[in-house]
Amino acid sequence: MIRFDHVGKTYPGGTTAVEDFSLTIDSHASVVLVGTSGSGKTTLMRMVNRMVDPTSGRVLIDDEDVAGVDPVKLRRSIGYVMQASGLLPHRTVAENVATVPLLEGVSRRRSRSRALALLEMVGLDHRLGDRYPSQLSGGQQQRVGVARALASDPNILLMDEPFGAVDPIVRAELQKELLRLQSELGKTILFVTHDIDEAFLIGEQVVILRPGGEIAQQGTPAEILADPADDFVESFVGSGVGKRALHVDEVSGQQVVLDAGDRPVGVLREGSRS
Amino acid sequence: MSWVLANLPLLAERLLAHLGQSIPPIVLAFVLAIPIAKLANARGWLRGGLTAGAGLLYAVPSLPLFIVLPIILGTGIRSTVNIIVALTIYGLALMVPSASEALRAVSRDTLQSATAQGYAPLARFLRVELPLAGPALVAGLRVVAVSTVSLVTVGGVLGVPSLGMLFIDGFQRSITAEILAGIVLTAALAIALDLLIMLGGRLALPWSRVRGEGVR
Numbered sequence: 300m301i302r303f304d305h306v307g308k309t310y311p312g313g314t315t316a317v318e319d320f321s322l323t324i325d326s327h328a329s330v331v332l333v334g335t336s337g338s339g340k341t342t343l344m345r346m347v348n349r350m351v352d353p354t355s356g357r358v359l360i361d362d363e364d365v366a367g368v369d370p371v372k373l374r375r376s377i378g379y380v381m382q383a384s385g386l387l388p389h390r391t392v393a394e395n396v397a398t399v400p401l402l403e404g405v406s407r408r409r410s411r412s413r414a415l416a417l418l419e420m421v422g423l424d425h426r427l428g429d430r431y432p433s434q435l436s437g438g439q440q441q442r443v444g445v446a447r448a449l450a451s452d453p454n455i456l457l458m459d460e461p462f463g464a465v466d467p468i469v470r471a472e473l474q475k476e477l478l479r480l481q482s483e484l485g486k487t488i489l490f491v492t493h494d495i496d497e498a499f500l501i502g503e504q505v506v507i508l509r510p511g512g513e514i515a516q517q518g519t520p521a522e523i524l525a526d527p528a529d530d531f532v533e534s535f536v537g538s539g540v541g542k543r544a545l546h547v548d549e550v551s552g553q554q555v556v557l558d559a560g561d562r563p564v565g566v567l568r569e570g571s572r573s
Numbered sequence: 574m575s576w577v578l579a580n581l582p583l584l585a586e587r588l589l590a591h592l593g594q595s596i597p598p599i600v601l602a603f604v605l606a607i608p609i610a611k612l613a614n615a616r617g618w619l620r621g622g623l624t625a626g627a628g629l630l631y632a633v634p635s636l637p638l639f640i641v642l643p644i645i646l647g648t649g650i651r652s653t654v655n656i657i658v659a660l661t662i663y664g665l666a667l668m669v670p671s672a673s674e675a676l677r678a679v680s681r682d683t684l685q686s687a688t689a690q691g692y693a694p695l696a697r698f699l700r701v702e703l704p705l706a707g708p709a710l711v712a713g714l715r716v717v718a719v720s721t722v723s724l725v726t727v728g729g730v731l732g733v734p735s736l737g738m739l740f741i742d743g744f745q746r747s748i749t750a751e752i753l754a755g756i757v758l759t760a761a762l763a764i765a766l767d768l769l770i771m772l773g774g775r776l777a778l779p780w781s782r783v784r785g786e787g788v789r
Contacts, residue, residue, distance in 0.1 A: 348689060350685070350688065350689060371691050371692075371693045372691070374688070374689055374690065374691040375690070375691030379686075379689040379690065381682070381685075381686055381689065382682075383682060384686075385682055385683060385685070385686025385689070386683075386686070387683060387686075387687065387701060387705075388683065388705065388780060389701075389704045389705055389707075389778070389780045389781075390780075391780075398690045399690055399691060402690070402691055402692065402696075431780045431783045433780075433783055434783060447690070457689075
């Protein structure tokens with residue numbers, strides 16, 4: 300369980316990234332913080348592994364204040380995936396995946412066999428293990444980033460716009476893969492994105508942030524879509540401008556589903572589920 | 574040519590002396606430049622000052638420096654210590670700005686990612702930042718090596734034995750072969766060291782030659 304208890308972050312220059320934020324994330328839940336730049340979402344995520352220390356309030360993991368935990372030890376116990384993978388370009392893929400075990404002093408041999416197994420788990424050929432990150436495609440690198448985060452079998456996964464730098468098709472694949480992994484592993488995931496569609500797909504709970512880390516609305520995707528709290532949320536999720544409203548038109552005897560811009564998105568079939 | 578064949582032991586002795594005066598300043602400049610550059614990068618004002626200062630240092634004429642240093646250090650004018658100290662200063666003048674740039678060019682994202690994985694600060698510097706700056710550091714070191722080998726010859730004017738003495742002696746005694754031998758050996762030594770550093774860099778940094786197939 301991760302608990303943000305009235306945390307705030309003001310930088311020495313006087314800029315306030317987060318005003319006063321409280322949130323509890325249950326164990327094994329996937330929670331997405333979604334907001335535009337300046338919403339403080341990345342700052343909040345980084346407070347969990349002490350990449351950022353709050354200037355007020357506390358962050359607790361399983362009721363222990365992280366401020367009292369050695370940051371290096373803390374970070375090794377939490378998986379972290381970032382945009383553009385953040386892999387070490389001078390280490391092979393297998394060495395990258397084994398980063399934390401190697402730092403923790405696990406033998407090279409054992410780290411490597413664990414790394415190769417993890418590559419298979421995230422859907423990569425283990426033979427990619429001896430390549431360097433620059434020899435992989437963006438999507439493959441991102442999978443390696445996920446494998447690396449899982450290497451020490453952490454309870455918590457922090458994901459900072461992990462699929463932001465890949466093309467939409469690859470992104471959709473990676474999102475599906477993450478959902479599959481999560482259904483197997485049941486980690487506590489804190490995921491940050493600016494993409495509301497991604498947030499609704501990944502998050503059991505979605506937290507929509509206003510600038511300064513203020514919670515505009517929090518709930519399941521269905522709850523938010525069905526009952527947006529205010530205009531800000533409505534415009535953010537697109538329901539206010541009718542972007543998500545679909546309507547049906549009959550074209551040559553077929554029920555064609557059109558979106559708000561009258562673009563056809565599909566055909567309506569009675570009862571069929573294939 | 575016959576002069577060269579008749580004086581092979583002398584040439585070998587001068588070459589070794591030259592090498593002995595080249596290696597210490599090259600190594601010292603490289604090893605000292607890295608912490609200085611790291612410190613300079615952490616303090617903005619220091620970086621500006623050091624880069625400008627390094628340029629000025631390099632502008633100090635070498636011959637006067639070789640003469641002034643023994644007075645400061647209390648060494649004899651023919652001591653190789655003067656040469657090593659002076660060339661370390663020149664080496665630093667080249668290497669500090671180069672190392673500062675090399676370290677600054679390492680991706681912040683990669684470093685942050687290393688921190689997030691749980692690298693402690695010193696381990697991150699030694700095992701992530703330094704290797705990633707490696708290719709640019711090696712490039713800087715190659716310049717220092719070639720420049721140092723060429724500057725060692727100046728000591729010959731003061732009577733410190735090196736390949737430089739071959740030109741001086743050859744000039745005074747009008748032995749063209751001796752002058753040529755000095756020039757050719759100096760150039761060959763510079764090229765050899767340069768190649769050695771390049772190959773060493775390739776061996777130590779195998780990842781830097783990998784061609785990216787994927788999208789970065």
